[in-house]
Amino acid sequence: MPLGVRGVLVRSVPQCAIKPIPTTWVSVRDSDPLRPGSVLLHWEPAPSGGMNVVARLGLASADxxxxxxxxxxxxxxxxxxxxxxxxxxxxxxxxxAINALHLSNRLADV
Incomplete structure (x- = not known):
């Protein structure tokens, strides 16, 4: 991963596992919380020569x-x-489902 980068933001995932996953680099300066449902991948070299990969998920209240x-x-x-x-x-x-519930609640109030 390049210097100054926090990770990559996963925007969508293709159905086929062999296709590349579209991502966008996220800089270290961009320390805002992730949007709900967003996934950030971060990786760093492992001592054995592989990569340690971590996925973080944005929720409404925290990552x-x-x-x-x-x-x-x-x-x-x-x-x-x-x-x-x-x-x-x-x-x-x-x-x-949440949007449908909110809509049904609004319709019930009418």
Whole structure:
């Protein structure tokens, strides 16, 4: 990871695990909390030559550690793909459910 970078922001996850995951670099200066449902990947070299990868998830009240993958070697896209895809999909589904609940509550008040 380049100097001055906090990690990469995962915007979406392709259905196919062998396709690249679109990301955007996030600078160290950009220390704002993650938007709810956003995932930030950070990696650093492991002593054995692999990479230690950490995923952080933005929630409404805080950023939390979503997953850690120690000592990954080679192309680790296939390893992190399932967790990212399920988390982003689950957050999208929960967002729809929350919006539907808010709408039904507003309609009930009318």
């Amino acid at each position: 939390v550690t979503l997953a850690t993958w120690p000592d990954l070697h080679g192309d680790w896209t296939r390893v992190v793909h399932p967790t990212l895809m399920e988390t982003i999909g689950l957050h999208a589904a929960l967002s729809v």
